[in-house]
Amino acid sequence: MGTIVLKGVTKTYPSTARDASDVTAVDNVDFAISDCDIVCLVGPSGCGKSTVLNMIAGFEQPTSGQITVGSTAVSGAGPDRMVVFQSPALFGWMTVYENVVFGPKKQGVPRSRYEADAQRFIDAVGLTEFASHYPYQLSGGMRQRVQIARALVNRPEVLLMDEPFGALDFQTRLLMQELLLKVWSEFRPTIMFITHDVDEAIFLGDRVYVMSRRPGRLKEQVDVPFPKPRSMSVLTDPAFIALKERVLQSIKDELGETA
Numbered sequence: 001m002g003t004i005v006l007k008g009v010t011k012t013y014p015s016t017a018r019d020a021s022d023v024t025a026v027d028n029v030d031f032a033i034s035d036c037d038i039v040c041l042v043g044p045s046g047c048g049k050s051t052v053l054n055m056i057a058g059f060e061q062p063t064s065g066q067i068t069v070g071s072t073a074v075s076g077a078g079p080d081r082m083v084v085f086q087s088p089a090l091f092g093w094m095t096v097y098e099n100v101v102f103g104p105k106k107q108g109v110p111r112s113r114y115e116a117d118a119q120r121f122i123d124a125v126g127l128t129e130f131a132s133h134y135p136y137q138l139s140g141g142m143r144q145r146v147q148i149a150r151a152l153v154n155r156p157e158v159l160l161m162d163e164p165f166g167a168l169d170f171q172t173r174l175l176m177q178e179l180l181l182k183v184w185s186e187f188r189p190t191i192m193f194i195t196h197d198v199d200e201a202i203f204l205g206d207r208v209y210v211m212s213r214r215p216g217r218l219k220e221q222v223d224v225p226f227p228k229p230r231s232m233s234v235l236t237d238p239a240f241i242a243l244k245e246r247v248l249q250s251i252k253d254e255l256g257e258t259a
């Protein structure tokens with residue numbers, strides 16, 4: 001089960017300089033994400049979004065509070081939670097196929113299974129013809145698709161995505177959003193997706209979480225009522241635009257207070 005539950009989660013980073021004070025990045029955050037949901041996390045820069053994601057991934061430990069994924073308390077990284085970052089962390093000397101099978105191979109998954117799986121996920125992200133290409137031979141969008149295939153091949157319950165399409169051009173980004181929804185409908189991982197793009201958040205999310213400025217608290221949860229699969233035509237729906245205004249205003253209020 002890919003449920004994600006945070007209870008009273010606070011994260012304080014110790015100061016790095018002698019005269020600097022500790023930084024509380026995230027303050028007493030509670031939420032519960034249901035299995036198979038897509039939740040998008042938005043909020044001002046530096047409000048603690050990546051910190052929340054990194055704690056769920058198990059890269060960082062909360063200073064206090066508890067994180068549970070499924071029925072297990074998170075105490076470190078694990079193959080049940082896969083992370084996709086903005087800049088693809090691919091091995092440059094390995095082909096697309098080799099990059100995708102790297103994880104399962106290391107986990108000791110039998111060759112017969114990881115071969116079939118790799119092919120399936122490479123196909124799912126539309127890279128069938130590129131399996132023997134190297135990362136330098138791919139566009140930015142294609143590299144992100146490899147990252148998604150490489151994450152999914154581990155059959156994670158949870159996919160954690162930190163501004164994964166942030167560096168892509170507008171049109172590639174739209175195509176990637178549609179691709180992600182297609183892949184989601186096939187494999188149904190629970191997804192936490194961080195973005196600064198409010199259109200992207202509402203297009204992808206079943207719910208949008210707005211965080212306050214640092215120290216980040218969960219300020220608002222906005223339900224997105226449009227059924228999935230969604231097409232780009234939803235972007236111009238008056239209900240979509242109303243939701244967008246609400247989320248933008250919520251973020252803007254936080255920026256205003258900082259100023």
Ligand SMILES: Nc1ncnc2c1ncn2[C@@H]1O[C@H](COP(=O)(O)OP(=O)(O)OP(=O)(O)O)[C@@H](O)[C@H]1O
Nearest residue numbers: 013014023025044045046047048049050051052214
């Ligand atoms: N490893 C770390 N050590 C010390 N401080 C950190 C660390 N990671 C993040 N911080 C601090 O915690 C705060 C929140 O950072 P975080 O990266 O979580 O924000 P964010 O919402 O993801 O920002 P952005 O939208 O710019 O990516 C910032 O003040 C940052 O400097």
Ligand SMILES: [Mg+2]
Nearest residue numbers: 049050051162
């Ligand atoms: Mg971040």
